[in-house]
Amino acid sequence: MTEQSNTSQLLFSQPTGQAALYAEVIVPLALPKNYTWSIPPHLQAGVQPGIRVEVVLGKNKKYAGIIKRLFTEKPGAFDPKPILNILDNEPLVHPAQLEFWEWIARYYLCSEGEVMQAAVPANLKLSSETILIWNEEHEEDFEGLDDEEYLVAEALLLKKELRLYEVQQILDASHVYPVIKRLIEKRVCHVWEELKEKYKEKKETYITLQPAYHSEEAMAGLLNNWNSTSRAPKQMELLLAYLHLEKTTGEVTQSELLKKSGATSAQLKALTDKGILRATKRAIDRIQRLPKDLSIDFALSPAQQQALDETRHLLQEKQVCLLHGVTSSGKTQIYIQLIEQSIREGQQVLYLLPEIALTAQIIRRLQKHFGGHIAIYHSKFNPNERVEIWNKVKSGDIKAVLGARSALLLPFKNLGLIIADEEHDSSYKQQDPAPRYQARDAAIYYAGLFNAKVLLGSATPSIESYYNALQGKYGLVKLTERFGNVAMPEIELVDVRQQQLQPNQPKVMITPKLQQALEASVAQNKQVILFQNRRGYSPYLLCSVCGWIPHCQHCDVTLTYHKSKNKLACHYCGTTYPVMHTCAACGSHNFIQKNFGTEKIEEAIAEIFPGMRIARMDLDSVKGKNDHDNLIKLFEQQRIDVLIGTQMVVKGLDFENVNLVGILDADAILNFADFRVNERAYQLMEQVSGRAGRKDGEGKVLIQVSNTTHPVLGFVQQHNYGQLFQFELQNRQQFFYPPFSRVIQLVFRHKEDHIAEEAAHIMISGLKPNFQQYLSGPAQPAIHRIRNQFIWEVLLKLPRNAALIQQCKTEIQQQTAIIQSNKRYRAVVIVPDVDPV
DNA sequence: AGCACGCCGACT
């Protein structure tokens, strides 16, 4: 390996008449900036931005990096290493993606390498593998080797090459490196770093006739003379089966032929050996694609048509449009119309949905209209499938992508439209690994690069988007009518205080009112959804003597009792504990199960209504991905009467036959200590309520609550988003950051709270005065404990002026670097929901 | 992310 780089350096230093060429390369690592490599003359013809190149970083680690930029001025401060190889014939990304990555890195305070890491499928981000190679000059005597060295040397002598993991198997794991080092010193072997392409095409063997038998006469002759020339009835059967399959399906794969004919591969081999059939291997698509249909077979309602026309009209003037349509107003049909238009115009479309809303229901619906034009993309696809979608999006072969957040990073060629449905959903914001981007906002910038349009859709828009729409920054289209004359559900509050006599008495779970309504619905053959935002049996236990409550050892969270597993579980970190019977504080044996979760509701309903078909939908009951879809299918087919669930029941589902929705404990939604609780509570209740209602009768929602005067309940009852918006806006302007300023959220984590606090204060006091003025209200650090770390959060309210924002960011980054240079602190910078430039 | 360098605790 050293020899190789020496040679290329030597080659490069020789005068060749060609100008020196350098490349800024993005390596998929969190490096402080992009590094520069030189391009040796013999590789200069093949490079251009977007191409992957093999580079050495550090001692001998190799990576596949992407060329961002080529230039000819020699860097002064260092001596660039040469690139070793060019890995692509054509760019892996278009220039638009490189520009997008740069923007994400700048806007969300991370490195371009981290963006690349998130964007590029794992199989295209190669890194090297260490291989030991037997030194042929070494004698076969292993004198002077210790036991471990001997073992490895012996294996090497046999196999000539060893992968690092093989060495790890020979010597149990831990001290592999020192042994290798000694073996190199003793000239037993040398190491080679190999960069391996991980993506493999999927090959399928196809069976065809040899050209000699293409004519019918030749085939007839062969078959008629079969018995006289050969005695192989099974082979003739196989041949006939082939002819039949070929006629019916056109192309015949080996696996299909063997399956249909029942023949063995030996019999097939005999036929190919005789020169009758021919087997060829061909690369095939892993993603099975439907024919490229484009069919719209539905008519929009007048209200939908009007909304569509308005949207089209507004998008001529504005880049972004917000479609505020009540639940079940048929927003998807409007999207389908717009997607169809874009595809017809030859442009690509991205349809974003929160991960959880990507259900089989919506996928089927889109595939019905667009067939093979549309591809699905989300985190559950395997790496090879991702590469195939990546390449087809890049080439423009795939016209529409339905995907979650990560689909935004696909290499679109000529994007015409991005739809972000359920735009209020918080899962559009990536939280943990950098880049911590808000896909809804980033989509607007990305679309801008293509001069494309963005449609945000929601029944309960985020305050930020609605504000932008009211300001005229975005177009606003309202769809207030439900599709197919379905009435908005009637919402009734049920005061649980009237049934709860003593404060210590367990919360009322099912009021008589709800019980009656439930009976009535089921008697009419209608279905019911019961919503409770807590899974498990009982959200916490309480010692009846001293009031002690069991908490998680790692988190500041009460332990939920799960009856089915007979365990206490922390819903934050997932740790489970055996059920305790003795109070850790006073030693008494009397615990009260406080409140209730979905599990307990399920049990209670089964008790009150024996024989009722009940199902539960929460994280515990749907583990696999198919569980969720299967449960939805059962409910759609009306083989379930009552569905009890957490938020999971809300997303992306339309059920025809539901006429009653019960929100069992609205207090749990309204009293949660979060500064955005009003917005979230409204969204949640509105979305849950939206599941009720049918064409031929009224849908009803019963909200069980003790605080019946909470203003949000009034807005929900009247389906009045406008009032909620005003209410939230005032709230935020008074106490928190308003939706119209930029916010940078700084998070400091540490095992000890005072150290996290120290870091937070260093950050704040280190900022220049012109910046400190933006710290106000919520910018006062707030602390909370997650797992075994204390987290100090600082929200910085920034001005709208773009230059000032950049200045602030630079200052924050400098300050962060100072804090991080003292390893006592760890500062993490997160940019939460902000409005895009 | 690797990987080397370097500085303190438990072993021959």
Next chain:
DNA sequence: GTCGGCGTGCTC
């Protein structure tokens, strides 16, 4: 006295 733990810093 050494081996090796992982804290710290650098990679074009």
